[in-house]
Amino acid sequence: MLGAVQLGLLAACVVLFVPMGMAGWHLSRNKVLFFSGALFITLAVGVHLTPYFPSVSDFVTSVSSSSVDVVVDDRDSCVSLLHEIVWEVRPGRVFDFGQNNNSVNYDKFWSWKESGSVESCEFQRLKRHDVSVLLNGSWVVVAGDSQARIFVLSLLGLVLDSEGMESVRGSLFKRHSDYHTVVDEIGMKLDFIWAPYITNLTNLVAGFKRNRVYPDILVMGSGLWHMLHFTNASEYGVDLGVLRSSVMSLLPVSSEFGNDEAVSVANSVSSPSVRSPAPHLFWLGMPSLVNSMLNTPEKREKMTDKVWGEYEREVQGSGMLRQFGGPFQLLDIGSLSWNCGIRCTDDGMHYDGVVYEAGVHVMLNALLIESHQKL
The missing domain is CATH 1.20.5 (Single alpha-helices involved in coiled-coils or other helix-helix interfaces)
Known part of the structure; x- marks a missing residue:
């Protein structure tokens, strides 16, 4: 037969x-x-x-799979190139030698490096309309210290006009306070949460899980206050581990990070807070410190290059960052501020808005890559 x-x-x-x-x-x-x-x-x-003919079918399937792998690899490689930014810092047209604020005497410009690999990624310096389209209807939460506050200011500068920004400055920079705004034109809700310590960030995540309400984009970063007031890198690392465990429970079961922790939490009957899709998570790195420019003796004593390096190693070792198997995409303010240089800061800690603007564009391009979009 x-x-x-x-x-x-x-x-x-x-x-x-x-x-x-x-x-x-x-x-x-x-x-x-x-x-x-x-x-x-x-x-x-x-x-x-x-x-x-199974062999032919297998060949076709393997070619198709290889094509998908290439696309994924290209996406990952582009993410790794997001911080390939070069700076041009030059004296301004009006140079005031009597001005103590040295950074105002210099004009700063940034762009992505001109190289074949970077240019193939087609990174974009987004205009207001493009940013509005990308963030339309989103809930954005930025939590951290004064660095995060300046980051929020740079982000809002891409969606608001000059009149809107004037009102933002007065409200956003109230000392040690939260800030909330809604950009009605695009339906974007933004919250800044004053969270100078890692424990504050952990409590924030716990609140999301308790209320079962999650932002679309979550930017977090903290470390400078702990460095100044505790100066204990290992303790900071322990706090990071607790925060990481809490954040991992926000991820869906099919976590792209391949972390069993997210799966075990998702399978727990007592954890109904896991949802899909997960928020887009970004870690706002600490800026480079110019010790000689820090404005108090206590800061110059405690916030040294050595201590800064110890805190950075704790971040890397904690598994927080995506390149080390964690959930957060790094916004490397450390490298951006270092490359911009001492002409981009007045106090050795807080940098000009252009540095944080570059960080915002890194985040926006990362969102485009993750969502496979082009504007």
Whole structure:
């Protein structure tokens, strides 16, 4: 008795080769028509017969899978190049030698490095309309210290006009306070949460889970206050570990980070807070410190390059960052501020808005990559 494969082959031969022979007989007087007809029927034969040859099917599948892998690899490589930013810092047209604030005497410009790999990623310096489209209807939460506050100011500068920004400055920079605004034109809600310590960030995440309400974009960062008031990097690292565990429970079961912790929490009956899709998570890195420019003796004593390095190593070792298996995409204010240099800061700690503007554009381009969008 003939098997299914043999019957399939026989049927394919009858249905396809007989018409092909008849077409060849009728079209033999016209070479163009004969070639076109033969090509079409040959392709049809190939499509019908491919399922009956496992090796061919496997080859097609493997090629398709390889193409997907290439796309993913390209996406990951572009994410790794987001901070390939170069700076041009030059004296301004009006240079006031009597001005103590040295940074105002310099104009600063940034752009992505001109190299083949970076240019192939097509990073974009987004205009107001593009940012409005990307963030339309989003809830954005930024939590941290004064660095995060300046980051919020730079983000709002891309969606608000000059009149709107004037009102923002007075409200946003109230000392040690939270800030909330809604950009009605695009339906974007933004919250800044004053959270100078990692424990504050952990409590914030616990509040999201308790209320079962989650932002679309969550930017977090803290460390400078702990460095100044506790100066204990290992203790800071322990706090980071607790925060990481709490954040991992926000991730869906099919976590792209491949972390079993997220899966175990998601499978727990007592954890209904896991939702999909997860928020877009970003870690706002600490800026480079210029010790000689810090404005108090206590800061110059405690916030040294050595201590800064110890805190940075705790962040890397905690598994917070995506390149180390964690949930957060790094916004590397440390490298951005270092490359901009001492002409971009007045107090060795807080940098000009252009540095944070570059960080905002890194975040926006990361969102475009993650969502496979182009504007």
